Every structure is written in C-alpha cells, then in structure tokens.
Amino acid sequence: MTFLDPEKQFEIIKKGTVEIIPEDEFINKLRQSKLSNNPLKIKLGCDPSAPDLHLGHSVVLRKLRDFQDLGHSVILVIGDFTAMIGDPSERKKTRPTLTFKETRSNAETYVHQAEKVLDTSKLEIRYNSEWLGKMNFSDVIKLAGKYTIARMLERDDFENRYKAQQPIYIHEFLYPLAQAFDSVALDADVELGGTDQKFNLLVGREIQLAYGQTPQVIATMPLLEGLDGVMKMSKSLGNYVAFEDTPEDMFGKLMSIPDSLLSKYFRLVIELPVAEIKEIERVLADSSVNPMEIKKRLGWEIVNSYYDSARADEAKEHFEKIFSRKELPEKIPVIKLQKGKSILLVDVMHKGGLVNSKSEARRLISQNAVKIDNKVITNINHEITPESEVVMKVGKRRFLKIIPI
C-alpha cells in the first residue's frame, strides 16, 4: 500500500470534522505512517445494545470509511463488557443487562448494517471484554488512580446531572476510564467520535500517556439533528432515519425535516462534491425557489446510497402519490370482515391496529381525522357494514383496507 501525501490525507480527513486535536500531532502521525509504510490504527467504539443504525451514526461511519479508503486500519470496538454491566443512567427504563450471546448477535447486526457504509472486508472487530474482562480489582484501582474527580465532573453530562440533582454513580465515572483503556489496549493512533464524545476521547489521550503510550489524536464529527430539527438524532427520541428503513419511509422522513437542516444533511450524510453542495446552498438562499425540490433531491440521494436508484425513484413517486396527490399507497394493511355484518368503526380501527385503544379511535373520529373512501366520519358510534372493499384513512399516513368475506 502506498499512502497519499500526508497533507492530502489530512485535507480529506479534516473535511466535515468539527475538531482534530491536536492537528500537528495528526500530521506527524500521517508522515510517520507513510515513511514506515504502516497504516494508522483508527478506533471507533460502539454500543452493542442498540443495533439499529441510523443516519446519525453514518456521519462518523463515513469518516471511518475515509480512513479505510486511505489505507489505514479501522478497528471497531464493540463495548460488550460495559453493556453487560448495564448503564444505570436511565434506570427508570430498567434497561435489561445484556447476555454475552445478545451482545454477539447485536454486534453482528451492527456490522451487517455498517456494511452499507464501511468496507467490512477491511474492518477489524474487537470486543472490549477481551481486555476489560480480564482486569482485576487492583488493575481497576490503578486505572482509577490516573484521573481525578474534579476533571471527571468537568464533563457536561455529569455536570448537568449534578446540577439537576440527578444521581451519578461511582461506576459511571469508570466508564470514560474503561473507554480510555480500550485505546491503551489497542494502542490506538486516532479515535473518532461525535462531539458528545469529546470528553471521553480526551481522557483516552491522558490515560494512554499515563500507560506510557503516545496519545491518540482525536477527531470529532458534528452531531446530526433528528427529524424534529432540534434534538440529536437518536433511537430513543424516535427522530431518526434508520439504515434499515424502507425506501418509502426513508424518503418520507427526510421530507419532514425542517428546511434549516437541509444544508447540514447534504454535507454530512451524502457524498457530493463540494462545488455541488455550494450550488445547492446558493439555491436554498434564493427565496424564489421552493426548497421542497431540493429536499426531494436529498431524499433521493440518500435512498440511492442505501438502496439503489430504482428504489429511490419509487420512493419519490410513492411520496408524491400519497402526499402531493393524496392518492392511496400500493400497499395497505388489510382487515377482513364478515360480509353484511355490522360492526362499530372504533372496533375496526382497534382490531386493524390503527390505534392503541378504542378511546383513541373515538378521539380521532371526533377530530375529523377518520375518512372512509375519502368521506369524513364524524359519528363516534358509526357502524360499518362490509359489502365491498373500502379504504379507511386515519390522519395523514395511516391506512386500512376493509375486505368483506
């Protein structure tokens, strides 16, 4: 493998990052790597408890892909050890601790999904139980002796929780140290993460130094706001676009992002030449152009990159059909009812899975949200007598086809 000029590599990596700390050390590492013809070890930690990857993850994964394309070794560290302990920070949700088996299968799912962005043939996967699981208590004490409480409390999460009078458990202080120790175990040259990881990544530097290693360089990527446009994209907030979403969902979800986020999405989640992004931003600034067209372009590009152009075309067509022309989708869930037998509408909605309770169904009816064959139903005691196929629509995107049998 011959490496590109260090300066060229630096430029490629730097693009899209928020920070590279410290930049001069990074250039030095790149130079040495080229001189000795040894790839750098690039580390990314990931949590095996939530294997549903989404566009938020893709920002960091894409950067990892850049490293791969430049010939460096990318190591994915699956945090199976920490996951087995179970993060108590959201104890209300009684997060179940994962078994060994679960962490492996979650990791597989993770890698399988990451394949859409990374070159998995060149990916090294390590589990941190491999080294963390072997540490004994004196090893842990030694590790804990390398960092102070005051520095730990500098971390935003902790500071906020402390101020908000939320509990912080001692072992949560050990989390950053455990992650830092991963870097020691791997002798990582670079660690990547979102900006929310900055603290942890920096701890890695100090701990490596304390264990006699050359500190890693850290690179942080911007956090991608979710569909609501404000909060970070995350599974728990439900504002995400998953790699595994159907093309239709992907497209639809992307159409619902606020305009203000368009430019960021173009920059972070698809690979377009800089010039093209600039052009898009110029058009966006022009108030005479409807941003919807640009948003459709975004949706198309993303579906194209996770599926293919045919699926992207279909997704776009699907969207225009249902929401622009307000037609019916091709695939509608079906409920079969006995022909000629009357049944309360609320019962049908409930049985058909459109609502969680009949009360919710009544609420929706009284809010004019329910249509049968495009006619609004206003009576909560409305009865249906199935004679021929009809289509029920609840709100904008819930459909149910009633078939008499």
Added chain:
RNA sequence: GGUGGGAUACCCAAGCGGUCAACGGGGGCAGACUGUAAAUCUGUUGGCAUAUGCCUACGGUGGUUCAAGUCCACCUCCCACCA
C-alpha cells in the same frame, strides 16, 4: 453519621381532606393553513363505554376518615448542607 428537602401521567411541574383522571409548560397526536417544512391558530393527550357510571393511576406497604395525591406510621430510593 447528623439535619433538612423531595419522589405526581412520555418529560418538567402544580397540588395545602371532598368540586382530581389531577392546573400549567414541553413533547406527541389530530384539524385549519401548507411544501407530510417552519411559523401560527384550534382541539386532544389513562382504559372500558347503551353510562350526571365503573375500573386503573399520584414511589411501596399498612392505617386514620363517610371520603386521601393530599393526614399518620413504617419501608425503598434521590438530593442538599454539615461531618
């Protein structure tokens, strides 16, 4: 270890014995307007429903009372200050 404060629906939060399925805000959902954008306005946000009706819910368990989120006891957990 001591003293004091606290635990309420998805989140924050009011509640001071009956009028509490619980004020208000956020979020969600729906309607109007739209570009399934944003902003705005309106409604709604425990379940069952032939019901001025019943059931479930205010950290847990008991108790006082005709009546308890509200009072008492004990328990569990959290926070602050002092050690």
